[in-house]
Amino acid sequence: MYPIFLSISGRRCVVIGGGRVAERKILSLLEAEAHVRVISPQLTDALTALAAEGRIDWLPRCFQSSDLAEALLVFAATDSRYVNEAVARAAAAGGQLVNIADAPELCNFQVPAVVRQGDLSIAVSTNGKSPALAARIRKQIEADYGPEYAVLLELLGRIREQALAGIADGSARRNLFENLLHEDILGWIRNGQGERLRSHLRTVLGPDANFDFSQPENNR
Ligand SMILES: C[C@@]1(CC(=O)O)c2cc3[nH]c(cc4nc(cc5[nH]c(cc(n2)[C@H]1CCC(=O)O)[C@@](C)(CC(=O)O)[C@@H]5CCC(=O)O)C(CC(=O)O)=C4CCC(=O)O)c(CCC(=O)O)c3CC(=O)O
Numbered sequence: 001m002y003p004i005f006l007s008i009s010g011r012r013c014v015v016i017g018g019g020r021v022a023e024r025k026i027l028s029l030l031e032a033e034a035h036v037r038v039i040s041p042q043l044t045d046a047l048t049a050l051a052a053e054g055r056i057d058w059l060p061r062c063f064q065s066s067d068l069a070e071a072l073l074v075f076a077a078t079d080s081r082y083v084n085e086a087v088a089r090a091a092a093a094g095g096q097l098v099n100i101a102d103a104p105e106l107c108n109f110q111v112p113a114v115v116r117q118g119d120l121s122i123a124v125s126t127n128g129k130s131p132a133l134a135a136r137i138r139k140q141i142e143a144d145y146g147p148e149y150a151v152l153l154e155l156l157g158r159i160r161e162q163a164l165a166g167i168a169d170g171s172a173r174r175n176l177f178e179n180l181l182h183e184d185i186l187g188w189i190r191n192g193q194g195e196r197l198r199s200h201l202r203t204v205l206g207p208d209a210n211f212d213f214s215q216p217e218n219n220r
């Protein structure tokens, strides 16, 4: 398996089945701003509400192979092995990316367990050997990666954008990015030591740096 982070905003994703597993997949697709179409005779209450609000398209019927047209990603999450296999075959015929809920061997992509803090994402895969272990590891990681990572990334992202535009020398830029990551920087953010953080940034960026230092403190 080759790990990537995919931009699916505004892209059509088709989910066959509307039960508990389909619901979990659909909620994460909506978080990524996908255009979700669900094909299933029945939906969970949460999915029924999303369909009523127009946040997902619902075709209240059984799967037909023509349903996969224009889908970037295809998910089969029915309780019928036979239907899920038919979805896998139709997707393979169209060369599409497909996830089959009850058959890891028919998936050409699997959904990882994910920890998020702002722009930081940490994804865990067990290659289908134990989703329960993936979920356990996700919870352990979550305990170690608090909101200070989101604040730090927001800050580093802004500094990096300015450095990419303003510092022509690549090795000088790399040194700067390394030096920014002081071993105590997360602690300063976590503990609200804004003055200590700003003084470090001034040291690394230089006294003349024209940079707005306000965000990390406000974000706490
Ligand atoms: C191959 C894969 C395909 C895919 O779905 O992409 C797949 C397949 C199957 N899952 C099954 C069972 C469970 N799946 C979960 C939960 C999650 N499953 C997810 C991913 C994946 N599941 C992919 C592999 C990822 C990997 O291993 O790294 C997560 C990470 C992501 C997500 O789905 O969003 C999400 C946790 C999210 C989180 O908590 O962070 C739980 C726990 C629960 O429900 O709480 C159980 C019950 C406990 C257990 O069985 O371990 C079964 C057997 C069904 C049966 O018994 O019949 C199959 C089919 C089979 O194995 O044959």
Ligand SMILES: NC(=O)C1=CN([C@@H]2O[C@H](COP(=O)(O)OP(=O)(O)OC[C@H]3O[C@@H](n4cnc5c(N)ncnc54)[C@H](O)[C@@H]3O)[C@@H](O)[C@H]2O)C=CC1
Binding pocket: 016, 017, 018, 019, 020, 021, 022, 039, 040, 041, 042, 043, 044, 061, 062, 063, 077, 078, 079, 080, 083, 100, 101, 102, 131
């Ligand atoms: N990949 C994963 O993370 C997990 C996968 N599973 C597997 O996922 C499958 C689904 O599990 P649940 O969501 O709990 O089942 P469920 O019984 O809650 O939902 C099944 C859904 O499939 C729909 N359906 C049935 N036939 C259909 C057809 N011909 N066309 C379209 N939709 C159809 C039903 O209307 C229902 O909405 C099971 O095979 C289960 O073993 C279970 C747990 C986790």
